Amino acid sequence: MDQQISPTPSFIIPLSLIIFTLGLTFQSRSIRTSFFIALLSTSYLTIFRSSTGIPPLNYAYATALGCLTFQALDFLVLTNPHSELHLVGDEKNISEKPFSTRFLWAWKLVLSPRGIGWSHEPKDILPPHPKAQSRVSFISSQFLSTIPWIFIGDAANLALRSHPGFQLNGPSISNVGPFMRILNVWIFALPGAATLQLQYKMFSIIATAAGFYRPEDWPELFGKWSDAYTIRRFWGRTWHQIMRRWVSAPGNIVAQRFLNLKQGTKMSAYTKLFVAFLISGTIHQMCDYSLQHRDFWAGGSFTFFLSQAVMIILEDSVIAAGKRLGIQAGSYVRILGYIWTLVWFAITLPIWLDPYFHDGMATSEGLSVIGALWKRDWTGSSVNLSLPLSY
Known part of the structure; x- marks a missing residue:
């Protein structure tokens, strides 16, 4: 590890959130930009010049700060938040309100990356809002709905820790049979x-x-997992959409202002697509680097995420050709789409995950309910599942 690496301050995430929130209270773009530069500097020093000594924790810090930085680029620099962003039902311009009101407004905006309840919420993409109900009823249903996810994530995580390909300096996760290549996708995706x-x-x-x-x-x-029958639909509808707003905003600037592309054209849409995956790849590449602070390009995130954009374009072309040939989008076509989507991720995930896990992403001990019930081991370290690696 580089000799210049310092210990990561434990307060860095709260500090970054305060910098971001305070910046949003100002109407002046130049002042907001200065707050963005402060946040950018904080993120750079934390990700590239500090370490907790625990690779997964380094990754968590880098993820939070990378996301905050690009969210801040959108809200502090590229957008005029006081006139363009407002809660549904509120006045559109917050700049004339007292500081305390502006700060609370800004805090809600920072903590709403998907824009839930805001004028910019992509309602045609996100799942529908729950129906009005009592707080007690909602809290009870939310609590009960966590139980299946506790066991699903725990089981998948135990499988991940039993798989040599996901271990520190292990073999490639592609060094298994074809069935296991498909199973690798679920073993990786479900814990996350x-x-x-x-x-x-x-x-x-x-x-x-x-x-x-x-x-x-x-x-x-x-979103619905049943919607994930194409690569585009997986990333655009099924996955969490937390990053959607601020990976899209720079693409709009590039397509419309820099390249002067007409809104609604394929060239404009695909430019925005590439910029979105470029930003996502950059954030994940920085996180890869934070694990061990070795060569920045040793990680595979950049290649993996840009490959998604390339394949979405090719996928669109194949779908369009199928429609011209009269192929209807029936159940058999969707089944083929599910298979195709799984196979694509089975092929491409090792590009990202091999360096990601071999640099120690799975080295910290977790909490395992299954391990406690099965072997009286709350860490799950004594659980070693027999996986069909050769199949």
């Missing part, structure tokens, strides 16, 4: 999806119980 679900549901319980939000403010984090 479960963690995000549990965090989201617990936050919804706490925030709703405290009276900060209503039950109607919590649409499901993920």
Whole structure:
């Protein structure tokens, strides 16, 4: 590790959130930009010049700060938030309100990356809002819905820790049989999806119980898994959409202002698509680097995420050709689409995940309910599942 690497301050995430929120209270773009530069500098020093000594924790810090930085680029620099962003039902311009009101407005905006309840919420993309109900009813249903995700994520995580390809300096996860290549996709995806679900549901319980939000403010984090029968639909509808707004905003600037492309054309849409995956790839590449602070390009995130954009364009072309040939979008076509989507991720995930896990992403011990019930081991470290690696 580089000799110049310093310990990561434990307060860096709260500090970054305060910088971001304070910046949003100012109407002047130049002042907001100065707050963005402060946040950018904080993120750079934390991701590239500090370490907790625990690779997964480094990754968590880098993820939070990378996302905050690009969200801040959108809200502090590229957008005029005081006139363009407002809560549904509120006045459109917040700039004339007292500081305390502006700060609370800004805090809600920062903590609403999907724009839930805001004028910019992509309602045609996100799952529908829950129906109005009592807080007690909502909290009870949210709590009960966490139970399946606890066991799903736990089981998948135990499988991940039993798989040599996901271990520190292990072999490639592609060094298995074809069935296991498909199973690898689920072993990787389910712990992450479960963690995000549990965090989201617990936050919804706490925030709703405290009276900060209503039950109607919590649409499901993920879209329907049945919608994931193309690569485009997986990324655009099924996956969490937390990053959607601020990976899209720079693409709009590039397509319309820099390249002067006509809105609604394929060239404009595909330019925005590439910029969105470029930003996502950049964030994940920085997170890859944070694991061990080695060569920045040793990680595979950049290649993986840009390949998604390339394949979506090719996929669109194949679908369009199929429609011209009279192929109807029936159940058999969708089944073929599900198979295709799984196969694509089975092929491309090793590009991202091999360096990601071999640099220690799965080295920290977690909490395992299954391990406790099965072997009286709350860490799950004594559980070693027999996986069909050669099949």
